[in-house]
Amino acid sequence: MGQAGLIGFMNVGIVLLIIGFSVLLSMVQFELGPLSNLPPARKWLMTLILGSGMVAFSIKLIIIATLINFPKQTIQRNVAAQKAPLVTDWEQLNKDTPRIRLEGMQKAYVWRTLPDRAPAPEWNPTTPEKVALGERLFHDPALSIDRTLSCSSCHDVRKGAGEDHRSDSLGVKGQLGSRNAPTVWNSGFQAVLFWDGRAASLEEQAKGPPVNPVEMGMPSLEAVEQRIRDNPAYRESFAKAFGADQPITIRQISAAIAAYERTLNTTDTPYDRFVRGDEKALSAAQLRGMALFQSVGCVSCHSGPNFSGASVFDPPPAAQRLFPVFDSPKYVNRYNLTKDAGANAPGSKQAIWRIPSLRNVALTAPYLHNGSVDNLPEVVRIMATVQRGKRVSNDANDNQTIIWSSRDRTLARIESAPLSDRDVDDIVVFLQALSSDRLLARSKSGA
CATH class of the missing domain: 1.10.760.10 (Cytochrome c-like domain)
Structure with a gap:
């Protein structure tokens, strides 16, 4: 109920309270009192006893009046502290994929577009x-x-x-x-x-x-x-x-x-157009892939406008990552993922690599530091498994991962929905939305 509604309720309540007291007083003084042969003092006592409900109602009206007159000190402070995400509107972007906008969300990932110009150091301005x-x-x-x-x-x-x-x-x-x-x-x-x-x-x-x-x-x-x-x-x-x-x-x-x-920049992508406001720039599958890219946790490394934690948009400590985080002999051995330790000490079981940008990734096969993978869906499966600890499976019940720490001698069971083939395909088509229009046209023409 809004403040105007409360004021109306107050006005009606006061009128009813006055009428009620008048009726009660009349009944005690001219009917109940004389029939009971009560002296004047007892008549007033009977009035108070019978009117106790009206007294309680009066107290409630006083409290409501206080809240109305001092909203910032009372209601609004508590509402602000406990404010939940508010769905302000729902837009149907296309037939298959609805979209909602939420206000008041905390720590939501913010999707950003790439600036037209790359920053240059003061001593070397771009001319x-x-x-x-x-x-x-x-x-x-x-x-x-x-x-x-x-x-x-x-x-x-x-x-x-x-x-x-x-x-x-x-x-x-x-x-x-x-x-x-x-x-x-x-x-x-x-x-x-x-x-x-x-x-x-x-x-x-x-x-x-x-x-x-x-x-x-x-x-x-x-x-x-x-x-x-x-x-x-x-x-x-x-x-x-x-x-x-x-x-x-x-x-x-x-x-x-x-x-x-610094002039070799590509902001002409479906993704950039979408974030700038063209809600038809991405297909239903690309929107699903974009949501998965966030929910699976790809954004924890490939963040910011350049889809890289090693970019100028993010703190330097985020520039490099251990690889692989989760051991997976299936992928580690097949693709020699740890033969080169990168920035880590030679012979280490885990390498350390700078986080690459994913812009134009669909056009830059083969992939990974050693170029051992020639197709993007396989890279998505590898990264989901060895970096995010996800299971790649079409079985919805295949949702448990057991992790053993030999150092701490602890066992943990993690339950999360597996990544299906459709999920992988959706992520891939989203990554294709990071391709420059002119580079894509060039690759198709063979120029």
Whole structure:
């Protein structure tokens, strides 16, 4: 009942109370009193006894009047403290998947879109001159010892999704690396780079591949500097980007490449359109997958606008994770998941890896640090099992996981709904909604 309703109730109550007392007083004074031969004092006592119910009703009216006149000190304070989630509206997004909006929810996961521009350090602001120079350097094979490979050889951004679709990247002299090349798209939003997270910025990362003996094979950073200085065509570009009085150094070379990489962003995805307000951007299956992505706990690692806890949007401590968290010989042995320990000590039973971004993940097979998995549904099954401890099964009764801690000598039973094949498919189609429209069109055309 609202405050206006309470006031109306008060007015009616007061009128009834006055009428009731008047009738009672008349009955005692002129009928019951004379019949009982009561003296005046006893007549008043009889009136009070018979009117006790009216007295109680009067007290209630006084309490109600107090609450109405001082709402902030009484009702509203308690209501605010105990406020439950309030369903404010229900929207039917499509035939199969309804959606509700809740207000007042605590700690709800907030879905966010990717900004159009990646942040840059104060000492290296992004300028058109640096971007143009960086793009040229990024595609220049002169940065490799035999002039056969450029950055774009493993991170193809003109025709591909920013990687090379190889399990192990191919370096100079036909050498194979030991890890899968991650996409360079949206790398400007990552706080740490490389699979093991050893580089704290794009500028630092850009210095690594040229002098890696397996990748581009240059003997030193000084040799990289000299290679660029020896090319007269670069002098004017460096002068425009950094000033005519500045020498060409590895600091400037890496700064220009980083500036270019910060422009390689993809915000043209169905997911981004949906979060911006286009509620028809995602299909029913993608919405189910989005809900599962949250409820299964994928967002605990792949969070924020860039779908990575290693991004600039999240605290640095969230940048790396143990892998695998839950032992699963079926997957660990089949895909050699622990052969490379990443940032952990060699020989460790668990590796430590930087959390990769999932943007454009449907376009960047093969997957994982070693490129051992070539299809996205299998990756979803692996991650659900070894990182989230989920059971992947179509049997609804297969919902128990037994966990033994040899260190603590404790046993725990966890009950949760298994992840069905349909659930896996729904998560996969949601991940496909993270693909850039232009990159997807390019991949379909083979351009």
